[in-house]
Amino acid sequence: MVTENAGSPAGGRLVGRSCAVTGAASGIGRAVAERFVREGASVVAFDVDEAGLDRLAERFPDAVSTVVGDVARDEDARRLVAAAVERHGRLDVLVANAGIIPLMEITEATAEDWDHVMAVDGRGMFLTCKYAIEAMTAQDRPGGSIVCLSSISGEAGQRGQAVYGPAKFVASGLTKHLAVEWADRGIRVNAVAPGTITTERVARLYDEPGGTEYLGAIEKLHPMGRLGDPAEVAAAVLFLASDDASFVTGVVLPVDGGYLAQ
Template sequence: MGQLDGKTALVTGGTSGIGLATAKRLADEGAYVFITGRDRARLDAAAASIGAHGVQSDISKPEELDTLAAEIAAHGAGLDIVFANAGGGDFATLADVTPQHYRDNFDRNVAGTVFTVQKTLPLLNDGASIILAGSTAASEGMPAFGLYAASKAAIRSLGRTWAAELADRKIRVNTIVPGPIETPGLTGLAPADQQQELLDGMAANLPLKRVGKPEEIAAAVLFLASDQSSFMTGAELAVDGGQIQV
């Protein structure tokens, strides 16, 4: 018996890194899993590798979220778990920020999350669990990462509000806060010949002296998705090697 037998889950950005590892873990625990991704070939490969239902979707485009919601509705079981994982960001100092950079960060991380949850809200079964993807950046002042950090601070605030709004349906909303995790999204912030240096530098600043693995975040998302966290809502769960704790 899996922890999620009979449950239906959605993982956005499920084609690599944390999203893929989490979708696999939820499926391994018995859930029927929908995953999204923008690239059809990568989406199909990821879905096949874990036995998930892939839906090509860009969370920054509301019309594609409508298509996603329609496919989930057609499955006929509603939704018990939403992991709003898709997002991202890149470096730009205040002097270098452009309107496009602003839109890219906030459309993906804030608008994408808002409208993913909004569009799936009618599908959520009472007692469902929503997990939002936060970041340690929201609690730090990392130079050149200001817009990304601000967008993730907005996610933390939304998690609190939605937890209050949805409590009457016993829907729980929590935010997971990964530290540095070895994923394509993280290593892609540096040129190929500097990626290991980036990871080593991050590890050196952590109490545990290593970066995390996507499977470690997946285990924490499973906790928030399951009845093991039944008395948690509106909370942040940091899985960060101690980065903002110590």
């Protein structure tokens, strides 16, 4: 159960800010985009899912514009950042959220599986951060905030994640290295590490054979005894993106119901 105020706006913490969110058509990315809009931001939403982006933009026509593309493609990542600068004059916040989550053991995985996940979750995060930093250092008032989406799988080992888990270690590592590299130029780089979150894909498991039993077992692995909600992750992303975290950089913040505390 989500806490009562998890999705409630806290008073315009991103008023006047230009923000780009990848993977914004669904799940955590969509929750982040929605929360940012309620906090006063202008959001450029990016995803391969054009229909999902259209639904988001229809809800917030004055605050959300969209770019369809694949973060793993250099030209698409560059185009996202250029769109934010062209439409809003600058880029203040990047949320590097786009990713895919295949679950398989190493004996099941192929080299193609590895390359595909690393292209989206690894290369895609690298590219969007690269072009965001280039824009943030070139604008009239240099600086900005980047929030990467890691995972509990990017902080601790888990079964069945021989491909996905290492990609999230990339997210955690990239966050720390970029934070040190760009701190003196006014760019903060942080990450959140969610536990299991009830995104659309996870919610569908309840209707699949064995899904209820599987999710029940996963819930028990989280000391709070439940799964998280995308709005709860969005609240943590908002904190790291906003001036409330002005002296915070290089942090990988768990949003995991106590999972990593065990």
